[in-house]
Amino acid sequence: MSDNWYIGIDLGGTSVKMAFIDDDAQIIDKWDIKTDTTNDGENIVSDISKSIKSKIEEHQKDKDLIKGIGMGAPGFLEMETGFVYQAVNIGWKNYPLKEELEKSVGLPVIVDNDANIAAIGEMWRGAAEGAKDVLCITLGTGVGGGVIAGGEIIHGVNGMAGEIGHTTAVTDGGVLCNCGKTGCLETVSSATAIRRMAIDGFRDHPESPLKKQYDTNGDISSKDVLDRAKEQDHLAMSVVKKVAFHLGFALASFATTMNPSKIVIGGGVSKAGDTLLDPVKHYFKMYALPRVNEGVEIVPAQLGNDAGVIGGAWLAKTKL
Ligand SMILES: [Zn+2]
Structure with missing residues (x-):
């Protein structure tokens, strides 16, 4: 069975949208949490991590089923390193997002700009399929x-x-x-x-x-x-x-x-x-x-x- 799941995350200034998505771009479950921008956004990654872990438990799925996390963040960042130079609405400055999220969730993470991941979404299954x-x-x-x-x-x-x-x-x-x-x-x-x-x-x-x-x-x-x-x-x-x-x-x-x-x-x-x-x-x-x-x-x-x-x-x- 090619039953892989992926976690998509879309970080915005007011909410963090998350979803489990399968190989055919079908959303298995989606949910969101509030974006905590206090203290320069220092709680965001641990909030995301807690929320993901409890959702995995809720679905009673083996974590091996989930192959990784793809995340969009606003602001100026570098995809290769997953390093955020500046995200004004979030409060992050010189923040190693990929590293922090991998450490916290224990899954491989890839990060891109929020507008870019939206474009990719539309290409995979949307208006530009x-x-x-x-x-x-x-x-x-x-x-x-x-x-x-x-x-x-x-x-x-x-x-x-x-x-x-x-x-x-x-x-x-x-x-x-x-x-x-x-x-x-x-x-x-x-x-x-x-x-x-x-x-x-x-x-x-x-x-x-x-x-x-x-x-x-x-x-x-x-x-x-x-x-x-x-x-x-x-x-x-x-x-x-x-x-x-x-x-x-x-x-x-x-x-x-x-x-x-x-x-x-x-x-x-x-x-x-x-x-x-x-x-x-x-x-x-x-x-x-x-x-x-x-x-x-x-x-x-x-x-x-x-x-x-x-x-x-x-x-x-x-x-x-
Ligand atoms: Zn401008």
Whole structure:
């Protein structure tokens, strides 16, 4: 019997998602725990370890059945060593994640960037299943990216490949980004950016229901903006148009460099569906080489929150 299990872990700023996954990418069990970011995240690894051990016991499975752990973490890290240089939302700085987790759980561990494992998940069983050249972009609080060429995730010389969110989109008067630069793609296409751009637009669109919503509730979310865009609200539509322009333009440039067969758009913002995808495709076509445009399909991500754990399991299955 080729009955192997792998553990996929997707570490985020608020929760740690974990799953047992088999050779066919089927989720056997999934669960999550809270991310304890106190004391620079020093408890995270032992929390994960305890949780995994109790789950293994619960399933009454022999530990030999589990071949390894594939884990995604946010921030800048090196896959080969599993060393995290910096993960701002977690509190880690120069943290030997792979080493600590292996010691704590007693299983081999492989670590990659969270956006990369999400991309791999979509390639294994999601929106890009079967594709070998894939560009993934995740539009959430920030903007992550993953580049797969010839079936392999591209890391670059020091782990920075695929940081699409931090390519420059605005060269004059751009907004300050979390990374310290200004005008990054993230500052004009993340959920955070959508909320900010709508609020900035109240001056020119005082009639917008978004303004009324803001005045009543004290805030609006990116989802409010995207919902209003569906209802043809002018302010919301102008924000979506701006986001789509920057995404279409940036994705066209990356696609012309790597000639992918799929561009997968994921993250909370992508839930807007065609409201966002249609204008992105419009601008993409405007800026991509015609043959590049012909070869690619721009699709929404399919795995949602499971992409990371599934991608993590693929890493454990193929790289350990
Ligand atoms: Zn940036």
